[in-house]
Amino acid sequence: MSAAAFDPAKAGRVAATAALPAGMLVLVALMVIPVSPTILDISFIANIMISLAILMVALSASKPLDFSAFPTVLLLATLLRLALNVASTRVVLVHGHEGTHAAGHVIEAFGQVLIGGDYIVGLFVFGVLLIINLVVITKGAGRVSEVSARFTLDALPGKQMAIDADLGAGLLSPEEAKARRQEVATEADFYGSMDGASKFVKGDAVAGLLILFVNIVGGLILGMANHGLSFSEAGGTYVTLAIGDALVAQIPALLLSIAAAAIVTRVASPFDLSGQIGSQFSSPHVWMAVGGILFVLGLVPAMPQMLILPASALAFAMGWQMKRAADNAAAAPEAAEPAADPHHIAWADVSEASACQLEVGYALVSMVDERKGAPLMGRITGIRKQLSKELGFVIPAVKVADDLSLPGNAYRISVAGVIVGEDEVYPNEMLALDSGDLVTKVTGRPCKDPTFGLDALWIPKASQNDAIAAGYTVVDPATVVATHLNNSIIASASELFGLDDAQALIDHLKQHYPQLAANLSPQGYALPRVAALCKALLEERVPLRDFRKIAEAMVALTGQQLGDIELVEAVRQRIGALIVQTIVPSRMPLPVVTFSPEIEMLLNQAVRANPGAEWPFEHGMAMKIVEQIGEAVEPLLLQTRSFALVASPLCRSPLSRLVRATFPDVAVISYLEIPPTKATEIVATIGAEPARLTAAAADQMKDEPHES
Known part of the structure; x- marks a missing residue:
């Protein structure tokens, strides 16, 4: 049998199944078959060991049912002790005339060493132990067992009804209710059994007293009548052996009585007995x-x-x-507060289940190792805090880990399991970005900036001042990775937003606008639809900072039969002021790039010809549109100007998807999203070659409409 197939629990049950019948046969054999003093010694030691084990299990139980087998164990232990009493009585009476060693070393030790060889003292010691066991411990434990059994049985119908009521109210599953019923039935059986088992302990104590009397009287008669001993010789030998035999049996009996009393007096607690007492004596x-x-x-x-x-x-x-x-202990939480700061991220605090992941090669470990300053970890903390404020929901923790499969200077950024960025940085060098107005050029390793794709050089740190003087923008490696991570998270914000985040927004709304939250979800919209709308807004760089206005827009549209895309467009039109202010400040006019009337008409016709299609534009037409949009917006992008591409509400959504594939930073809005009071400034118009577009559109109109 393999190691994997071995079941310790099953093996234990099999061993117990085989041991119990064998043990009962041994008990019967001890009662009827004469045994040698050596076997008797081994049996006495085993009896003491079993009694100690039972006591330890009883003391370590958190509640009485943790040792539900105790009544049966108590019966078996009592039978073992009585069988040993019968066997030892036979040995004492048959071989007692040979001396105190005739009954074995254990009886001799208890009869001489523990009582100092004075059997009169032994009688008094045995009497005191008998009183303690019989009058104090056994009587008290029996009374507790009797009362507990009575109250448990009286409460049984009420407990069963309470379980049925909880099951009917949905507070319990059928499996939980079945387990509760089983526990209640086991508890009633346990206390009922303990009420009877306590009589075993009491009967065992009385049996010990009678066996002592039999051993003394029988020994004196046999010693004087059969073996010619004088009264003093017979008394000295047989009384010492009888007392030793009685003490050997009485001490395990006392241990079992203590175990029984500990079990029936236990109160359910998460601690064992020592832990419960210790916690209550620690004031x-x-x-x-x-x-x-x-x-x-x-x-x-x-x-x-x-x-x-x-x-x-x-x-x-x-x-x-x-x-x-x-x-x-009271001061410990205060000392631990800085480590529990939700905005603080350390190497040991990052979550294994995070949707954001940054993997670094072995040469970059120093950038994330706290023992070496961890410059990148502090940047990630700032990124999470800032983006959470900008986007309107909590950015999940970023898992930072080293990956030996990566080249030493490489790093990889993943969002929702998808790699969204990767490049190489050199921790001992600086990145010099070409600003376009260079006085002179410096020497270095040519590369592209991983975030914006600008021409750059990796230069030694010693050349930093020279590069700045030459007109370069110089940044350190941690800033390069942090900026790349920042833009990657912004671009993939919709992938980080889920149902739990939507519920968190609604829960936060309930605290300040409870009626609005109640009409939003679940009364107005199901949670998945709220999450889907928020994801659609994030895909187009519309933050959720003012979720109240988004919720008001959704509630105002409740009852209208709108598809998901139609709902997004309708909400955008109602929160147009929020969208525009993410592009330019409120006091500045909005720079816009528009389409010529001919181009816009063609775009609208394409959408009407393919209603509901995610990509309604013919491929050649789409490529031409992207080409002309690029010619119009690339100068603005190079000047880092803020602007918006404006289209009709009909084609805004598919046009936005088309533009985002090539120009993810270009905002596409409709005319209806611009507030009436917002001044606009036309900075470019797309439509320099309408004839070519018209031909492409004509070709598209000849084809059958298709939907994606």
Whole structure:
């Protein structure tokens, strides 16, 4: 059998199934078959070991049902002890005249060593143990078992009805209700069994007293009548063996009585008995009070000050130690607050389940290693905080990890499992960007800026000042990676937004605008549709900062039969002011790039010919549109001017998808999204070659309409 196929639990059950019948046969054999003193010694030690194990299990149980087999275990342990009593009685009476060693070393040790060889003292010791076991522990445990069984059985119908009520109310699943019923039934059976099992302990104590009497009387008669011993010789030998035998049996019986009492007096707790007691005796005020009382008692002249005063000092020390531990525990959360800052990201704090991931080669580990300053980790913290404010939802944690499969200086950015950026940086060099107004040129390793695609050079740090003087823009490697990560997250923001983020926006809305939130979802729109609209807005760089206005726009459109694309366009028209202010400040006119009337008519005709199509434009026409848009907007992009491409509401959505594929930073808006009070400035018009576009459109109109 392989190691993987081995089941320890199953093996334990099989072993127990085989051991129980064998154990019962051994008990019967001990009662009817004479055994040697050696086997008797081994059996006595095994009895003590089993009793200790039962006691330890009882003390470590969190609740009584954790040791539900205790009544049966108690029965078996009692039978074992009684079988040993019968076997030892036979040995004592048959071989007692040979001396105290005749019954085995265990009985001899208990009869001589533990009681000092004085059997009169042994009788008193046995009597005291018997009183403790029978009168105190066994009687108390039996009373607790009886009361617990009565109350448990009386409460059983109510518990069953409560489970049925919770099941009917949907608070419990059928499987949970079945488990609860099983637990209640097991609890009733347990306390009922313990009520009867406590009688085993009491009967065992009485049996120990009777067996002691039989051993003493029988030994004296046999010693004097059969073996010619005098009364004093017979008494010295047989009484010592009888007391040793009684103590060997009484000590395990006392352990089992303690275990039974501990089980039936347990209160359900997440801790075991030692943990429960320790937690309730850990109050510093208790030990301070104890120390004070002992100190006052020690001042009484007749008292033993040398014992009481040290005890008082010990109590004070325990109380002070507990108070200091409590103060440290109270201060620990305050000390841990900086590490729990949601905006702080450390190498050890990044989440394995993060949707954003930055993998670095082995040469870049120093940029993310806290022990070496981790310059990049601080930048990522700032990026997450800033983008969360700009986009209107919490950007998830960025998982930073080293990847040995990457080249040493390479890094890779992934969003939602998709690689959105990768390049190489050199941690010991600087990146010099060509600003276009260079005085002179510096030498370095030519490359392209990974974020904007500008011409750049990797130069030694020693050449940084020379490059700045020559007109270059110089940035460090951490800034290069951070800027690339920043733009990658912005471009993929819609992939980071999900149902949980939409629910978080609605929950935040409930705190300030509860009626608006109630009419938005689930009354007006299902959560997936709210999330889909937010994702569509993020795809076109429309932030969710003012989610209240977006929600008001959606609520105003409730009841209208709008498709998903139509809903997005209708909401955009109602939040046009929000969209425009993301392009230019409120006081500046909006620079716009427009289409000539002929081009716009062709675009609208293409959309009407393919209603609902995601890509309604014929391929050749689409390429020509992109080409002419590029001719118009590239000068503006090089000048880093803010502007918007304006189209009719009919074709805005498919045109935006077409433009984003090539010019992701160009905003495409419709006329209806521009507020009436917003001044505009036409900076370019697309349509220099309408004849070519007309031919392409004519070709498209000849074909059958198609939908994607």
